[in-house]
Amino acid sequence: MVVGAAIGAAFVRRQLRLETPLLELRLLRARPFTAVLVALVLAGVAMAGTGLLVTQYLQNVLGHSSATSALLFAPPWAWAWRSAPWPPRRWPGGCGSGPRSPAVWRCRHWAASCWSVSTGRTPCPW
Secondary structure (H helix, E strand, C coil): CHHHHHHHHHHHHHHHHCCCCCCCHHHHHCHHHHHHHHHHHHHHHHHHHHHHHHHHHHHHCCCCCHHHHHHHCHHHHHHHHHHCCHHHHHCCCCCCCCCCCHHHHHHHHHHHHHHHHHCCCCCCCC
């Protein structure tokens, strides 16, 4: 841990001193940029946690094998992968904000797929 923290500190210090850094750390001073990064990290953690909980539920509560649980959990991932290219084609104005934004729709579809898989229902084809 100490070695990793020391290497990380050395990397940050070096990047802040370079004229053309590998990673522009000064971007983190902009609040909107930092907020988006934090939101993406939290969304990733939430999706990974959901994946862990749903597969554990399928195995420990419903009694499915590991392979069956993985196959049952594929529809939410397939839907998330399929819905990725939608914003430019389907939403006027591209990626907006608010309750009709593509990110909100993806989260709704993800939640519906996870719910339908964990309750034993067929995933919704929408």
